[in-house]
Amino acid sequence: MISPVSAMPRSAHRHRPEATPYVDLTRAEWSALRDKTPQPLTAEEVEKLRGLGDVIDLDEVRDIYLPLSRLLNLYVGATDGLRGALNTFLGEKGSQSGTPFVIGVAGSVAVGKSTVARLLQALLSRWPEHPRVELVTTDGFLLPTKELQARGLMSRKGFPESYDRRALTRFVADIKAGKDEVTAPVYSHLIYDIVPGERLTVRRPDILIVEGLNVLQPALPGSDGRTRVGLADYFDFSVYVDASGEDIERWYLERFKKLRQTAFHNPSSYFRKYTQVSEQEAVDYARMLWRTINKPNLTENIAPTRGRATLQLRKGPDHTVQRLRLRKL
Ligand SMILES: Nc1ncnc2c1ncn2[C@@H]1O[C@H](COP(=O)(O)OP(=O)(O)OP(=O)(O)O)[C@@H](O)[C@H]1O
């Protein structure tokens, strides 16, 4: 019989370290774990994958993303082994082959998660075991502007209720179930809306990366009050991209300034009017968007999901990853 905790000698209580499901690593400790994983990208390729305002270079790829690519390659192999065990058990009763490995990438607006997701796609597709890596962002499942306006949600864009969560979960479930072709709507930052009539098609990838603010949020209970299977329940691995609130706000404002000099000049840009006002007015507007929408969303909905990620990447003020926290239990 297992003895109850209260029956243990007092000293055993006192000296037991607090149980934590994570292992914390410095940049140097993590970097050493890349082992002999070769660097498959050139400086030009990294430049193409870099988002506006991000600073990822070959050193960052080597130190942070090669160990991650190696870890994920090991995870994919081990998950295939588990799938084989399940298939042996199930036999004719529903066994499945070619189930894609699904990775979620979460974090605030402007933290750089789309760069992380693109880098992972490029690195993971170089492994011969899983060359077909698809990337989708949850932006495509935002409700169209007309619908957001009708529901009074224009200033809640990015909050859980601004997405068609059921369609998003179904989309990932269908890909994981091995459907030949699964499609999703497409979002444009330029027009700040869903692109009418456009769809993205995903065809049986080896790995699917799902990037978005909301990917680790728990599912809403159904109308019968029961818990549902949510998006994150389909993940085999997840990454939370983290940084201090002040740093992210600064990155958001700087990106807005850069976009004001570039993309906002496009006649179709939703933000075009901010090219015609002073920089100060434009920055004040961006700060208002940050403080009234993106920051509360970070605090209330995104940051609380951090502990659910398999891996947390903590960036410093210059965008480089300084600390990592990996789930080990
Ligand atoms: N208003 C905009 N007009 C044109 N391009 C934009 C606009 N906002 C963002 N982008 C571009 O789209 C890319 C992805 O933006 P997105 O909003 O997905 O990033 P994010 O979620 O804010 O944060 P992250 O930087 O983590 O991806 C940005 O790196 C930027 O280059």
Ligand SMILES: CC(C)(CO)[C@@H](O)C(=O)NCCC(=O)O
């Ligand atoms: C589309 C999202 C929700 C996420 O990418 C975000 O970029 C956004 O539009 N947030 C609303 C406030 C703003 O314009 O920054």
